[in-house]
Amino acid sequence: xxxxxxxxxxxxxxxxxxxxxxxxxxxxxxxxxxxxxxxxxxxxxxxxxxxxxxxxxxxxxxxxxxxxxxxxxxxxxxxxxxxxxxxxxxxxxxxxxxxxxxxxxxxxxxxxxxxxxxxxxxxxxxxxxxxxxxxxxxxxxxxxxxxxxxxxxxxxxxxxxxxxxxxxxxxxx
Amino acid sequence: xxxxxxxxxxxxxxxxxxxxxxxxxxxxxxxxxxxxxxxxxxxxxxxxxxxxxxxxxxxxxxxxxxxxxxxxxxxxxxxxxxxxxxxxxxxxxxxxxxxxxxxxxxxxxxxxxxx
Numbered sequence: 001x002x003x004x005x006x007x008x009x010x011x012x013x014x015x016x017x018x019x020x021x022x023x024x025x026x027x028x029x030x031x032x033x034x035x036x037x038x039x040x041x042x043x044x045x046x047x048x049x050x051x052x053x054x055x056x057x058x059x060x061x062x063x064x065x066x067x068x069x070x071x072x073x074x075x076x077x078x079x080x081x082x083x084x085x086x087x088x089x090x091x092x093x094x095x096x097x098x099x100x101x102x103x104x105x106x107x108x109x110x111x112x113x114x115x116x117x118x119x120x121x122x123x124x125x126x127x128x129x130x131x132x133x134x135x136x137x138x139x140x141x142x143x144x145x146x147x148x149x150x151x152x153x154x155x156x157x158x159x160x161x162x163x164x165x166x167x168x169x170x171x172x173x
Numbered sequence: 174x175x176x177x178x179x180x181x182x183x184x185x186x187x188x189x190x191x192x193x194x195x196x197x198x199x200x201x202x203x204x205x206x207x208x209x210x211x212x213x214x215x216x217x218x219x220x221x222x223x224x225x226x227x228x229x230x231x232x233x234x235x236x237x238x239x240x241x242x243x244x245x246x247x248x249x250x251x252x253x254x255x256x257x258x259x260x261x262x263x264x265x266x267x268x269x270x271x272x273x274x275x276x277x278x279x280x281x282x283x284x285x286x287x288x
Contacts (some may be wrong), residue, residue: 017222034240086217089209090190093197102206102272125253127268131208132253135258145260145272152273 015049017056021049064115066173074166081127081162089129093149103149104133107142107156111164116171117142123163130155178234183225190218203271204263208256219248 015024022045029044030036052059065071092100107124111117115140121132129147136143149155197210223241230238 031240031243090193093193104272123254125256131256145205147206
């Protein structure tokens with residue numbers, strides 16, 4: 001936390017206030033024009049430098065990723081869960097005879113970093129039968145709507161173990 | 174030939190999931206449950222269609238085409254955010270919910286409470 005405080009109090013002009021954002025913007029631009037012509041790389045670099053400079057005030061903090069290894073292991077788990085989520089939801093929709101048991105559950109949060117909470121909420125919305133609905137007062141709890149639940153506590157445990165624990169390692173150190 | 178078969182397979186899978194997502198909109202019991210259809214079943218549908226597009230243009234047409242990856246990326250960023258906003262708007266307006274309420278009160282608006 002102290003490192004972040006120092007970084008945000010440091011003032012003065014920087015050509016690359018967000019180097020990662022610059023790289024991402026160049027890649028997005030190259031994908032958008034669907035070419036790796038040198039002209040496009042130069043134009044992309046132009047955008048990659050200009051956009052972070054113009055939007056500097058919207059980015060008070062850097063998201064900090066401390067454990068890249070955990071992130072690399074987390075992404076395949078996440079993509080696998082998205083595919084499974086789709087199959088499960090499709091099955092629940094098609095299976096007309098089944099009675100759904102939709103439930104609201106409250107997930108108590110251990111993570112405090114805003115970027116980590118945002119990522120967790122999005123991951124919950126994209127994975128099996130759950131949509132994150134509201135962040136509770138003081139960012140301590142997350143209200144989640146789930147499509148078909150047997151045991152609410154088991155769902156909460158699963159979210160905490162499978163998603164929150166790795167995100168805590170990735171974003172908070 | 175094989176390429177075309179693979180492409181048509183992905184298009185069919187994609188179309189099926191998009192159709193199921195839309196059926197979900199009609200069939201599911203309440204507003205909050207209906208939201209699950211568009212956020213998920215369609216993600217895989219659009220994903221399969223985009224994969225078909227990548228294979229078609231890369232293997233059978235002018236060469237490597239990857240800008241479909243951007244659509245996936247933007248979809249993954251926008252779908253959960255829009256679902257979140259829709260649920261919040263629903264909670265704010267006390268839209269009727271047929272879902273079981275949370276076990277304990279944590280200061281969230283109670284979807285079951287009368288206006």
